Amino acid sequence: MNLKETDLPGIGKKFVIQARSGDKLTIIIHDDGRRELYHFDHDDPDDSVSMVTLDDDEARYVSAIVGGVTYKPTALENIEVALGDLIIEWYKLEPNYKAIGHTIGELKIRQRSGATIIAVIEKNHKKHINPGPDLMLTADAMVVVLGERLHQQQIRQILLNGSG
Structure with missing residues (x-):
């Protein structure tokens, strides 16, 4: 995974994530707490194929889901115990x-x-x-x-x- 962080004066902060899968995701965190998530096309990394706007509470809840706080796949639990x-x-x-x-x-x-x-x-x-x-x-x-x-x-x- 590759991560680039940029300050956006007067707006907030921008994070560009290049995942190992080749997917590109841009997250803009606005100073007012809003988050904008942009997913880009594999074939044209400058072409946004989807966009989601979340308020602060929604973003924190989604991050807990993605981070595995609310649900941990059984396979991962078994691997962690074994290893x-x-x-x-x-x-x-x-x-x-x-x-x-x-x-x-x-x-x-x-x-x-x-x-x-x-x-x-x-x-x-x-x-x-x-x-x-x-x-x-x-x-x-x-x-x-x-x-x-x-x-x-x-x-x-x-x-x-x-x-x-």
Whole structure:
């Protein structure tokens, strides 16, 4: 996920979110508490396909729903119990990530982060389950990582910045 935040003097604040799915969402929070949500077309990221306006109470209620406060899917409850402090995260290797073109071994993923790459799914959908150190990371691949929260933060930096 990519997030850009912009101050809108006299209006409020604007957040542009580029989701891993490719969806683009813009949220404008007005100084009076209103929220405007814009969803954009995949094929034309400048073309808004829908817009919703919420007042402050509505926005807070929707955020609780989306955040899982009001309902937590059973599958997630079971995973959290089974894994304890361990978290599974999915990272899409955007073309600007410095880890692209390097192997898992070259990046010393496990030694530097404490996390384990449990799968890599390439852009062409080729799957590498429990990949070894010789697997080279490629652009637009999805990297599935198991680790604690601190490990996840560290691996995110390694994927973004490479070995340097």
